[in-house]
Amino acid sequence: xxxxxxxxxxxxxxxxxxxxxxxxxxxxxxxxxxxxxxxxxxxxxxxxxxxxxxxxxxxxxxxxxxxxxxxxxxxxxxxxxxxxxxxxxxxxxxxxxxxxxxxxxxxxxxxxxxxxxxxxxxxxxxxxxxxxxxxxxxxxxxxxxxxxxxxxxxx
Amino acid sequence: xxxxxxxxxxxxxxxxxxxxxxxxxxxxxxxxxxxxxxxxxxxxxxxxxxxxxxxxxxxxxxxxxxxxxxxxxxxxxxxxxxxxxxxxxxxxxxxxxxxxxxxxxxxxxxxxxxxxxxxxxxxxxxxxxxxxxxxxxxxxxxxxxxxxxxxxxxx
Numbered sequence: 001x002x003x004x005x006x007x008x009x010x011x012x013x014x015x016x017x018x019x020x021x022x023x024x025x026x027x028x029x030x031x032x033x034x035x036x037x038x039x040x041x042x043x044x045x046x047x048x049x050x051x052x053x054x055x056x057x058x059x060x061x062x063x064x065x066x067x068x069x070x071x072x073x074x075x076x077x078x079x080x081x082x083x084x085x086x087x088x089x090x091x092x093x094x095x096x097x098x099x100x101x102x103x104x105x106x107x108x109x110x111x112x113x114x115x116x117x118x119x120x121x122x123x124x125x126x127x128x129x130x131x132x133x134x135x136x137x138x139x140x141x142x143x144x145x146x147x148x149x150x151x152x153x154x155x
Numbered sequence: 156x157x158x159x160x161x162x163x164x165x166x167x168x169x170x171x172x173x174x175x176x177x178x179x180x181x182x183x184x185x186x187x188x189x190x191x192x193x194x195x196x197x198x199x200x201x202x203x204x205x206x207x208x209x210x211x212x213x214x215x216x217x218x219x220x221x222x223x224x225x226x227x228x229x230x231x232x233x234x235x236x237x238x239x240x241x242x243x244x245x246x247x248x249x250x251x252x253x254x255x256x257x258x259x260x261x262x263x264x265x266x267x268x269x270x271x272x273x274x275x276x277x278x279x280x281x282x283x284x285x286x287x288x289x290x291x292x293x294x295x296x297x298x299x300x301x302x303x304x305x306x307x308x309x310x
Contacts, residue, residue: 059253080254091254098214099235099246101256103280123280125258 005143013127020118024153026110030085046148168282175273179308181265185240201303
């Protein structure tokens with residue numbers, strides 16, 4: 001089945017939203033997003049990923065370090081809400097811009113035909129931070145990660 | 156000299172601002188805000204405070220735990236910007252509402268007569284989070300902390 005790339009939109013001047021369909025049942029997609037061994041295989045554009053912290057519960061912290069050919073990038077945040085297997089809300093902060101915090105809300109919808117729709121919404125403190133993120137090539141980076149997730153789900 | 160309590164305002168629907176004058180030169184106020192031994196004597200309304208982390212540099216983390224008569228409250232965040240002795244920007248998150256992150260910008264202005272004007276601005280992701288913070292009695296709590304700081308500066 002052909003998979004369409006993530007579709008991005010701007011629901012408000014401080015948000016980015018995206019939709020992406022995966023060829024796998026929701027429980028498998030949820031597992032790939034919440035089992036650190038699986039997560040490390042696709043998060044961070046499929047580059048080698050060190051999961052330094054993964055306290056997957058409300059109030060818990062996470063910290064992932066991506067080793068890309070162009071450098072080492074640390075990301076971290078904290079879980080605000082987790083409702084398996086359909087919804088998680090967490091903060092997201094890149095070491096390169098410490099103290100600039102995004103709230104990510106990720107939802108998985110079971111499409112009933114063995115496919116799963118992921119929707120994600122990112123809320124920034126300011127319009128400028130939102131546009132700064134778009135200018136980093138974040139859209140292409142997210143799609144690279146999702147393609148790595150496609151490959152994992154296909155195995 | 157009589158000290159007026161902190162004056163609060165709402166510069167926008169996602170912000171809280173405050174002004175507070177201290178009877179001390181700016182360098183002393185800055186030191187009381189950045190030396191962990193001094194900080195522990197006034198931050199958190201003057202209650203016993205455990206400074207678990209205090210990496211006072213851009214990108215560094217902080218974590219303070221206040222032991223009040225009504226319970227234990229953890230707070231944490233990360234430094235975004237530090238310009239001694241006049242300005243610091245950091246995030247602020249209370250354990251009770253993990254993933255709800257405020258950006259605090261604190262500035263000290265030397266009034267030239269041995270007094271210092273502190274201005275602080277807190278930016279929330281949403282209007283609801285801003286109003287929720289005001290409903291916790293945050294204004295009285297901040298003033299209690301500043302009164303503890305007054306006592307420290309008077310010694």
